[in-house]
Amino acid sequence: MIDKLPGGKLRRRGAHLKAAVLSAVLESVNEYGIRGFSVSDVAHRAGVHETSVYRRWSESRALLVAALYDRTDETLPVPDTGSLRGNLLAHLRQVADYLASPTGRASLQIAAATVQSDASEKARDDFWSSRSTVVELLLERARKTGEIVDVPDPEIAYELLAAPLYMRVLLTGRPIDEDYLTRIVDSFLRESTS
């Protein structure tokens, strides 16, 4: 529900306010980095009063964590290229595109800055579990059709495939291109295929 206020600000409520604020958090972090991020900038971008933000998220860390883990429930596309190799490659391409996007870069900064926070442990774990579901699904499907006989450890499969990408973005700064993605998938798959 959105009303016009005298000052030209919008009165956003409930889900509208939440969505506007959390998306403003990612924009703000993307522009100013995790160190330059401020609640006043977020309120300005979302077109809401700062007090409305503080009413819901009492401190900036809670706001950062909420913006990141808001994506836990989103449905990730499940590739269907006809082969496990093609599917894993398509999925890693999605991860790479996301990491290269403004939202992805901002999310990664928030994740790295809040990993020490005990308060967000459950939300963090749920979020990362949600990220690994596509790979688990693809492996299970390939096992059922008989495309792979010896299924890789499903609980850590996502980490083995995606962690090198995160490491390149967060630590080494090396490029992530199609050749790199192919080498990761091929190293991972090299003999699980029958």
Add this chain to the structure above:
Amino acid sequence: MIDKLPGGKLRRRGAHLKAAVLSAVLESVNEYGIRGFSVSDVAHRAGVHETSVYRRWSESRALLVAALYDRTDETLPVPDTGSLRGNLLAHLRQVADYLASPTGRASLQIAAATVQSDASEKARDDFWSSRSTVVELLLERARKTGEIVDVPDPEIAYELLAAPLYMRVLLTGRPIDEDYLTRIVDSFLRESTS
């Protein structure tokens, strides 16, 4: 060369000054985090004047980067357990221990905070290349003795093995224990042993 100054401060020069300052950087980041880090705290810990620090490193980012990449030339131990699996496991244990140490935690924060810096690209690349040499050596040795027939892609082998550990420390916050290390090595090796 170290002289006593009237104020009780030590006059450290050359390599002494450099070593004292760079190790103080890691201590400072470990205590206050990358956001709380300051040149004055570093100078205080190293027992040198702030101006001596600024003379050598004109800004704090250069100082952070120097502290991190100072380790590029250090010689990493090469495990010799009698099997490739044992060697890779021993090496990952070293990486895990390092990541859990105060120095390791501080280094990781600096690496993540400076990855966007173009100025440090060459130093960064040299550093990460130096980190992957042990795994390359272990794989090459196993290939020579015939322990593995199909050598995994050596250029990305270190990333495949170590990136999941970095991801746990930096992003998911999940524990790194012996069981986890074993599952990574076994997933990696599953197909290379003859």
